[in-house]
Amino acid sequence: MKLKFTTLAAGAFMAAAPAMADLVVPNLSYRTGPYGANGTQYADGFNDYFTLLNERDGGIGGETIRVPECETAYNTEKGVECYEATKGGGALVYNPLSTGITYQLIPKAAADQIPLYTPGYGRTSAKNGAVFEWVFNAPANYWDGASVAVKYLLDENGGDLSGKKIALVYHNSAYGKEPIRTLEELAEKHGFTFSALPIDPPGQEQKSQWLQTRRDRPDYVLMWGWGVMNQTAIQEAANIRFPMENFIGTYWSGSEVDVQPVGAAANGYKALTFHGVGMDYPIYDDMKQYVIDPGKASQGGQFVGSVLYSRGMYAAVVIAEAIAKAQELAGTSQITPAQLRDGFEALEISAERLEELGLPDFGPAITMSCENHGGSGMARVQQWDATERKWTLITDFTEPDQDVLGPLIAEDSEAYAKEAGIEPRC
Amino acid sequence: MFYREAGDFKTTYRDDGQTFPIRLDRWGYYVILAAAFLVVPIYIDAYWANAVLVPFLIYAIAALGLNVLTGYAGQVSLGTGGFMAVGAYAVYKLMTSFPEVSIVIHILLAGGITAAVGVLFGLPSLRIKGFYLAVATLAAQFFLVWLFNKVPWFYNYSASGQITAPTRRVFGYAVTGPTTSAPAKYLICLCFLFVLAWAVRNLTRGTLGRKWMAIRDMDIAAEIIGVNPLTAKLSAFAVSSFLIGIAGALLFAVYLGAADANEAFGINKSFLVLFMIIIGGLGSIFGSFAGAAFLVLLPVLLKNILVGSFGWPTNLAAHIELMIVGALIVFFLIVEPHGLARLWQLTKEKLRLWPFPH
Numbered sequence: 197m198k199l200k201f202t203t204l205a206a207g208a209f210m211a212a213a214p215a216m217a218d219l220v221v222p223n224l225s226y227r228t229g230p231y232g233a234n235g236t237q238y239a240d241g242f243n244d245y246f247t248l249l250n251e252r253d254g255g256i257g258g259e260t261i262r263v264p265e266c267e268t269a270y271n272t273e274k275g276v277e278c279y280e281a282t283k284g285g286g287a288l289v290y291n292p293l294s295t296g297i298t299y300q301l302i303p304k305a306a307a308d309q310i311p312l313y314t315p316g317y318g319r320t321s322a323k324n325g326a327v328f329e330w331v332f333n334a335p336a337n338y339w340d341g342a343s344v345a346v347k348y349l350l351d352e353n354g355g356d357l358s359g360k361k362i363a364l365v366y367h368n369s370a371y372g373k374e375p376i377r378t379l380e381e382l383a384e385k386h387g388f389t390f391s392a393l394p395i396d397p398p399g400q401e402q403k404s405q406w407l408q409t410r411r412d413r414p415d416y417v418l419m420w421g422w423g424v425m426n427q428t429a430i431q432e433a434a435n436i437r438f439p440m441e442n443f444i445g446t447y448w449s450g451s452e453v454d455v456q457p458v459g460a461a462a463n464g465y466k467a468l469t470f471h472g473v474g475m476d477y478p479i480y481d482d483m484k485q486y487v488i489d490p491g492k493a494s495q496g497g498q499f500v501g502s503v504l505y506s507r508g509m510y511a512a513v514v515i516a517e518a519i520a521k522a523q524e525l526a527g528t529s530q531i532t533p534a535q536l537r538d539g540f541e542a543l544e545i546s547a548e549r550l551e552e553l554g555l556p557d558f559g560p561a562i563t564m565s566c567e568n569h570g571g572s573g574m575a576r577v578q579q580w581d582a583t584e585r586k587w588t589l590i591t592d593f594t595e596p597d598q599d600v601l602g603p604l605i606a607e608d609s610e611a612y613a614k615e616a617g618i619e620p621r622c
Numbered sequence: 623m624f625y626r627e628a629g630d631f632k633t634t635y636r637d638d639g640q641t642f643p644i645r646l647d648r649w650g651y652y653v654i655l656a657a658a659f660l661v662v663p664i665y666i667d668a669y670w671a672n673a674v675l676v677p678f679l680i681y682a683i684a685a686l687g688l689n690v691l692t693g694y695a696g697q698v699s700l701g702t703g704g705f706m707a708v709g710a711y712a713v714y715k716l717m718t719s720f721p722e723v724s725i726v727i728h729i730l731l732a733g734g735i736t737a738a739v740g741v742l743f744g745l746p747s748l749r750i751k752g753f754y755l756a757v758a759t760l761a762a763q764f765f766l767v768w769l770f771n772k773v774p775w776f777y778n779y780s781a782s783g784q785i786t787a788p789t790r791r792v793f794g795y796a797v798t799g800p801t802t803s804a805p806a807k808y809l810i811c812l813c814f815l816f817v818l819a820w821a822v823r824n825l826t827r828g829t830l831g832r833k834w835m836a837i838r839d840m841d842i843a844a845e846i847i848g849v850n851p852l853t854a855k856l857s858a859f860a861v862s863s864f865l866i867g868i869a870g871a872l873l874f875a876v877y878l879g880a881a882d883a884n885e886a887f888g889i890n891k892s893f894l895v896l897f898m899i900i901i902g903g904l905g906s907i908f909g910s911f912a913g914a915a916f917l918v919l920l921p922v923l924l925k926n927i928l929v930g931s932f933g934w935p936t937n938l939a940a941h942i943e944l945m946i947v948g949a950l951i952v953f954f955l956i957v958e959p960h961g962l963a964r965l966w967q968l969t970k971e972k973l974r975l976w977p978f979p980h
Contacts, residue, residue, distance in 0.1 A: 227937030228944075236937065267925075267936035272878060272885055277673040277922065284669060299784050299880045303800035319782070368771060370782035370882050377781050394771070397884055495935075608781055615718075615788060 241508025323570030399425025687865030696838030706870030736867020744859030903963025
């Protein structure tokens with residue numbers, strides 16, 4: 197009996213190791229827990245784009261793409277387990293959608309020589325490819341977002357923010373703390389007063405922070421939130437009658453799940469994004485024909501076109517383009533993670549290429565190089581319309597303030613290089 | 623049949639009082655030790671190390687630590703996560719400040735620092751008991767995590783507040799950092815666990831352990847027969863925190879490599895370790911191991927069976943897994959409130975008589 201159980205257990209563990217074949221792009225997703233509502237939409241978009249490529253084009257360069265999914269629940273320990281469980285199966289690239297997990301994987305992935313693609317999250321200074329050889333975070337990162345938000349506020353105020361008060365409500369984790377340094381620099385440069393209000397994860401409890409906001413009366417509130425924290429914050433802001441048009445969320449605080457629970461009170465809430473939203477892109481014709489109608493969509497396609505679905509799809513688009521580039525460079529369709537890394541580094545997604553993909557003006561043009569793993573950093577602002585129940589883009593792609601960001605990235609990546617004993621390349 | 627005790631005579635007190643008085647048990651223990659030290663490191667791969675064995679070994683140390691405090695000395699604590707954080711941040715500060723000193727010394731020092739902090743937070747136990755003490759240690763949990771988030775000195779002023787373990791070597795082999803091999807990770811944790819479990823087992827059999835148990839069973843009676851509650855309770859806090867600090871240091875430095883106080887050492891961790899000792903068995907060394915194994919290995923096993931073998935969607939599997947683990951906890955507590963250790967003890971008694979029960 198005892199022996200039988202042990203063999204059964206061993207068998208079950210062994211079964212976890214998948215067979216080698218195809219191009220493997222693991223999807224470290226989370227569909228459960230306080231971040232599940234957001235994570236599930238992203239994972240669907242990520243899966244569906246690869247399904248589309250498999251169904252329509254027979255994969256990339258004739259190779260089918262396999263997307264094994266692993267549930268992390270936004271938990272770093274489970275993230276490590278998922279990474280270890282999938283890396284043996286020939287995984288080409290990881291996109292864990294969690295800054296905490298990314299921080300853990302950065303040194304591991306470099307040691308295992310597997311690229312990490314962390315669009316809009318993860319470690320900002322990974323933009324410096326000279327230090328972070330295996331990490332790519334194009335098209336935009338947290339500091340780009342902070343800078344674009346401040347630029348937008350500058351535009352609103354005729355180029356002058358002096359004497360204004362800007363508060364940051366943030367998820368008290370590596371993720372939420374990322375923009376603080378940049379915002380402090382920007383506050384010094386533009387003369388606004390900056391204050392930061394931490395909210396302990398998962399963030400259902402934030403009455404006191406909003407009470408403080410009501411007392412301090414900031415002119416603008418920025419938010420770095422994720423999961424249930426977003427909806428709670430928007431609800432609390434509505435409760436203290438904070439004007440929604442002065443409340444700007446980062447990329448991760450601006451999806452349908454965040455605003456819909458608040459109903460009409462969320463009208464006018466703004467958020468950053470680095471890609472388009474909605475279904476008005478030609479790609480969705482193909483998506484409907486090859487993925488949704490035949491019933492192959494992830495989870496039945498219930499979130500197609502939402503902000504986070506689009507973002508998951510966008511991440512998949514960039515990865516697919518990098519794979520194609522890598523195949524071209526390597527001259528073989530069965531690429532290795534190291535070859536994919538070269539593909540990422542040589543990646544160029546122009547406006548024309550996006551149009552070819554059926555996503556005109558969906559994202560900024562991306563050009564990566566040995567030094568620059570983060571693209572241009574351009575982002576735009578979207579606003580929630582509660583009556584129409586949709587997000588509308590209200591600005592064009594805006595360039596962040598690289599004069600401020602450049603030195604900060606250099607400083608942070610140098611500190612990492614020193615700590616980890618990395619000799620900068622390029 | 624399983625236990626052939628015929629001819630196994632004990633002629634000295636020493637023989638009679640040993641940890642494994644039955645010869646077959648003793649052999650089993652040596653075989654397991656030999657397998658753990660000699661066989662497993664040869665076959666271990668990165669998945670087995672990082673997903674299964676290393677977390678099991680580390681949580682076993684943490685469970686041992688909490689078992690000293692709660693199981694042996696009867697002081698309920700919900701501050702385990704906070705004390706693990708002390709161990710983790712202590713080892714981080716030591717590793718980065720004194721890179722030339724061996725990591726083993728740093729981990730032991732981190733345990734020592736945690737012991738000091740534990741004694742400090744254990745002081746209220748002299749006045750308050752039971753639920754009230756649980757709340758006081760809960761305060762330690764929240765205070766410590768808040769402290770490590772609030773004061774940038776603890777995380778070396780890094781932008782994100784994360785701490786990352788640099789590479790450190792023992793006998794030329796990396797045991798922390800990204801290049802660590804699976805056997806190195808496993809062996810360093812196993813060595814710590816072996817030494818600590820051996821030490822705790824002997825502590826609990828000696829004067830100190832008897833004092834703890836006397837305090838646990840009835841503190842007034844213990845005081846009357848001459849047990850000093852001050853030294854007994856505070857030594858329990860110190861030993862317990864020492865172990866928990868080492869577990870925290872290993873969790874951060876060897877297992878995770880990077881950590882964030884809120885996420886890695888939150889209140890969930892305190893509950894997890896508390897569940898381990900409740901399910902495993904309060905006041906039992908074996909129980910600490912069994913509880914850690916149950917709560918670390920079962921979710922991984924279920925995940926692999928449900929997703930890997932049955933091909934279920936990951937979210938469904940994750941939900942079912944929570945339900946199964948929860949149901950099993952309730953089931954075990956109803957069927958055997960004294961935990962897996964008692965279950966094992968009963969099985970052993972039955973096996974000693976089998977096949978001729980009375």
